[in-house]
Amino acid sequence: MEEKEISQAVISRLPRYYRYLRDLKDAGKERISSQELSRIMKVTASQIRQDFNNFGGFGQQGYGYNTKYLYEEIGKILGLDQQYNMVLVGAGNLGQAIVKYLISRQSGFHFTCAFDIDPHLYDQTIAGIPIRPVEDLKSYIDENDVDIVVLTIPKSEARRSAQMLADTKVKAIWNFAHVDLELPPHIQVENVHLQDSLMKLSYNISKSGNS
Amino acid sequence: MEEKEISQAVISRLPRYYRYLRDLKDAGKERISSQELSRIMKVTASQIRQDFNNFGGFGQQGYGYNTKYLYEEIGKILGLDQQYNMVLVGAGNLGQAIVKYLISRQSGFHFTCAFDIDPHLYDQTIAGIPIRPVEDLKSYIDENDVDIVVLTIPKSEARRSAQMLADTKVKAIWNFAHVDLELPPHIQVENVHLQDSLMKLSYNISKSGNS
Numbered sequence: 001m002e003e004k005e006i007s008q009a010v011i012s013r014l015p016r017y018y019r020y021l022r023d024l025k026d027a028g029k030e031r032i033s034s035q036e037l038s039r040i041m042k043v044t045a046s047q048i049r050q051d052f053n054n055f056g057g058f059g060q061q062g063y064g065y066n067t068k069y070l071y072e073e074i075g076k077i078l079g080l081d082q083q084y085n086m087v088l089v090g091a092g093n094l095g096q097a098i099v100k101y102l103i104s105r106q107s108g109f110h111f112t113c114a115f116d117i118d119p120h121l122y123d124q125t126i127a128g129i130p131i132r133p134v135e136d137l138k139s140y141i142d143e144n145d146v147d148i149v150v151l152t153i154p155k156s157e158a159r160r161s162a163q164m165l166a167d168t169k170v171k172a173i174w175n176f177a178h179v180d181l182e183l184p185p186h187i188q189v190e191n192v193h194l195q196d197s198l199m200k201l202s203y204n205i206s207k208s209g210n211s
Numbered sequence: 212m213e214e215k216e217i218s219q220a221v222i223s224r225l226p227r228y229y230r231y232l233r234d235l236k237d238a239g240k241e242r243i244s245s246q247e248l249s250r251i252m253k254v255t256a257s258q259i260r261q262d263f264n265n266f267g268g269f270g271q272q273g274y275g276y277n278t279k280y281l282y283e284e285i286g287k288i289l290g291l292d293q294q295y296n297m298v299l300v301g302a303g304n305l306g307q308a309i310v311k312y313l314i315s316r317q318s319g320f321h322f323t324c325a326f327d328i329d330p331h332l333y334d335q336t337i338a339g340i341p342i343r344p345v346e347d348l349k350s351y352i353d354e355n356d357v358d359i360v361v362l363t364i365p366k367s368e369a370r371r372s373a374q375m376l377a378d379t380k381v382k383a384i385w386n387f388a389h390v391d392l393e394l395p396p397h398i399q400v401e402n403v404h405l406q407d408s409l410m411k412l413s414y415n416i417s418k419s420g421n422s
Contacts, residue, residue: 011414015407019389078410079417097308098405105389106406108413147416171416174409178230178316188415190408194309195317196226197401198385199289202319203222204399205358205382206290 006054013051014078016041021071033064084109085145086174089161090153091116091131094176098150099126109148113140117157137161141168148172155179217265224262225289227252232282244275295320295358297385298351300372302327302342305387306363310337320359324351328368348372352379359383366390 020041024032034052038045052058052065055077059065075081088095091114099111114126115134124131132140140146149170151158158177165173165187172188175181178195231252235243245263249256263269263276266288270276286292299306302325310322325337326345335342343351351357360381362369369388376384376398383399386392389406 006418011411012407014414015404015410016391018410019407077414077417079413080410082413082417084413084416093308093311097304100304101405102409106409109409148412171419172412174412180227186419188412188419190412190415192403192405192408193226194312194403196223196230197403198313198317198320199226199229199291200222201359201383201385201399201401202290202293202295203225203288204401205295206288206293207217208382208397208399 010051010054013043014074017048017051018071018074018078018080021067021074025067025071029067031064032067032070037065080108082108084147086111086148086150087137087140087146088114088126088129088150088152089116089134089137090151090157090176091118091121091126092152095150095152096126098152098176099129103127112144112146115140138164138168141165141170146170148174150174150176151181152176221262221265224254225285228259228262229282229285229289229291232278232285236278236282240278242275243278243281248276291319293319296356297322297359297361298348298357299325299337299340299361299363300327300345300348301362301364301368302329302332302337303363306361307337309361309363309387310340314338323355323357326351349375349379352376352381357381359385361385361387362392363387 020037034045034048037048041048055073058070058073086109088099088111095114099114102109103111111126111129114129114131115137116131117134119133121131122133147170149161149165149172151161151173153161155177158175158179158181162173162181162183166184170187172190173181173183175189175191176194178193180191181189183189231248245256245259248259252259260268266284269281269284297320299310299322306325310325313320314322322337322340325340325342326348327342328345330344332342333344358381360372360376360383362372362384364372366388369386369390369392373384373392373394377395381398383401384392384394386400386402387405389404391402392400394400
C-alpha cells in the first residue's frame with residue numbers, strides 16, 4: 001500500500017466497515033455495491049467510495065465489491081493480520097473484564113501478563129494470565145515483547161505509568177483512565193473514556209427535553 | 212439557555228472541558244483564560260471560544276473564565292445536575308465491571324436493577340443491585356422509572372433488546388454490544404465499541420511502521 005496520510009476520521013470509520021462486511025460475508029453475501037452498503041450502514045455511497053479510494057478503491061464501479069476480499073483487505077489495513085502482545089496494568093474489575101472480553105472475541109491480541117499494586121492478587125490469575133507487582137512492569141517490558149499496554153488504573157497512576165512507558169519500546173497504550181496522557185509520537189494512544197461517553201448520553205437526554 | 216442546535220462535535224468536546232475544569236478547580240485555580248486553557252488542553256483558544264459561544268460565552272474576553280462557575284455551567288449543560296435511573300442488561304464480566312466502576316466514580320447515575328439470562332446469577336447481586344431474569348425487563352421498565360439501559364450482551368441479543376425497548380419510555384441506551392442499534396429518535400444511543408477502538412489502535416501501530 002502507498003504511504004499516503006489517511007485522516008483519523010477515515011480510520012475511525014474502517015472498523016465499522018469491517019464489522020458490517022464480516023456480517024455480510026457470514027450471511028453468505030458474495031458481492032455488494034456501494035449503494036447497498038450505503039443503505040445498510042446509513043452513510044452515503046459517495047462517502048463509502050471516497051473512503052475506499054484512500055486505499056486504492058477495492059473494486060469496480062457498477063460491478064460492486066467482493067465482500068470477502070473487501071473484508072480481508074480492510075482487516076489487513078487495520079493491521080488485524082498481525083499479532084499483538086498485550087499487558088494489563090490495573091487488575092481491578094474493569095481490567096479483568098476487558099481481558100476476559102477480548103480473549104473470547106478478538107484473536108490477534110494476546111494478553112501475556114497483568115500488573116497490579118494489590119499483593120492479594122499476586123497468587124491469582126485472570127483467565128490463566130498471571131498478575132504481578134506493578135514494580136515489575138518496567139523490567140517485564142524490557143525483557144519481553146510487549147506491543148500494547150492497557151491502562152485500567154486511576155488517573156494519577158496512569159500519568160505516572162505513561163511517563164515510565166515513554167522510554168520503553170512499547171508501541172501503543174489503550175487508555176481507560178479518565179485522563180489525557182502525554183506520550184512521545186512513537187507511542188500510539190487510543191482512549192476509552194467511559195465517563196465522557198456517559199456525559200454525552202446525559203447531554204442528549206437533557207437536550208431531547210424528556211429528562 | 213436558548214434552544215439552539217449544537218453539533219455533536221461540540222458536545223463530544225464538552226466532557227473533556229468538564230474534566231480539565233474539575234482538575235483546575237480542585238487544584239485551587241480560580242480563573243483561567245482561553246489561552247491558558249488552550250495550552251493545557253492542546254486545542255486552539257479560538258476553538259475554545261467558539262465552543263463556549265454556543266452556550267453564551269461564559270465569560271469576558273481579557274478577564275478569563277471563573278473556573279468553578281464554568282465547571283458548574285458545563286456540568287448543567289451536560290445534564291449532570293440531573294439524576295438518572297439505570298438498569299444493566301447482561302450481568303457478565305463487562306456489565307458487572309461497569310456497574311462497579313460507575314458506582315465508585317459517577318454520582319447522578321443510579322443502577323437499580325440488573326438482568327441476565329443465566330439463572331445462576333439470580334441469587335447474586337452486583338454491589339448490592341439485584342440480578343433478575345431478562346424476561347422481567349419489560350415489566351420492570353413499565354413499572355419503574357428507568358432512564359438509561361446499559362447493554363452488555365452479544366449483538367444478536369442487543370438487537371432484540373433494542374426492538375423491545377423501542378416501545379418503552381426509556382430515554383437512552385448505553386450500548387457496549389458490537390452492533391449499531393436501530394431505535395426511534397426519542398431514544399438516545401451512545402455506543403462504546405471496544406473492538407472498534409482496539410482496531411484503530413492496531414491500525415495506528417501498523418501505520419507507524421514499527422509493527
